[in-house]
Amino acid sequence: MSRVSDVGDADARNVGVVVILVALSIILHLFQIPFPPASYLLFDACGIPIAIAMFFDAKTTIVAGIPAFYIGLLLYRPQDPIGPFMKIVAELSTSYPLYLLYHKGWFKGRFKPLLASTVVVFSRTIVMNVLNILIDPFYFILFHWFNSYDQALAFTIASLPFISVFNIIVAIYVTWITIPVVRELERIGVLPIGKGIKG
Numbered sequence: 001m002s003r004v005s006d007v008g009d010a011d012a013r014n015v016g017v018v019v020i021l022v023a024l025s026i027i028l029h030l031f032q033i034p035f036p037p038a039s040y041l042l043f044d045a046c047g048i049p050i051a052i053a054m055f056f057d058a059k060t061t062i063v064a065g066i067p068a069f070y071i072g073l074l075l076y077r078p079q080d081p082i083g084p085f086m087k088i089v090a091e092l093s094t095s096y097p098l099y100l101l102y103h104k105g106w107f108k109g110r111f112k113p114l115l116a117s118t119v120v121v122f123s124r125t126i127v128m129n130v131l132n133i134l135i136d137p138f139y140f141i142l143f144h145w146f147n148s149y150d151q152a153l154a155f156t157i158a159s160l161p162f163i164s165v166f167n168i169i170v171a172i173y174v175t176w177i178t179i180p181v182v183r184e185l186e187r188i189g190v191l192p193i194g195k196g197i198k199g
Contacts (some may be wrong), residue, residue: 014056021049021056022065026072029087035169038162046087047170051095051178055191058099066092082139086131093127094120094171098178107179121171128167129160 073084
């Protein structure tokens with residue numbers, strides 16, 4: 001009975017931590033730095049708490065945390081539901097592969113962490129490039145950047161190199177800030193020790 005109670009307490013604690021980390025992500029989204037070649041692309045640190053939240057409770061983070069994150073971002077700009085949607089897809093396509101690869105032990109050893117990081121980078125970059133091609137032209141027309149779909153699509157395609165570099169940079173810093181934090185949380189006993197800290 002005590003064991004069941006302990007498990008329930010741990011689950012409740014993990015859900016509470018996810019709530020706090022998602023709230024932190026929404027706050028961190030306020031602090032942004034423009035990407036110089038394309039100032040409409042904005043660096044922020046909100047992906048780091050989202051990635052850490054995955055390690056406390058991945059299911060809660062995906063099912064409840066990500067939608068709450070979307071609503072929080074939407075409160076900043078209620079006239080723009082597309083931007084927050086793109087943001088949550090970007091962070092999910094970074095944090096979930098990072099979480100899976102870590103628990104498969106890909107972040108231990110000499111060369112595997114580099115390979116794992118490359119997979120995370122490719123995940124975010126490919127997903128966001130496809131999403132940008134599908135959505136950005138309509139976004140640009142909706143907000144009167146361009147008058148025709150062809151013009152908007154041409155601009156989107158021309159922007160893909162900048163978008164790719166931007167997403168590569170974000171995926172790298174989210175990965176390499178998250179991993180040491182998770183390892184330290186494992187070391188001090190806040191998280192159970194996973195395969196990523198062994199070896």
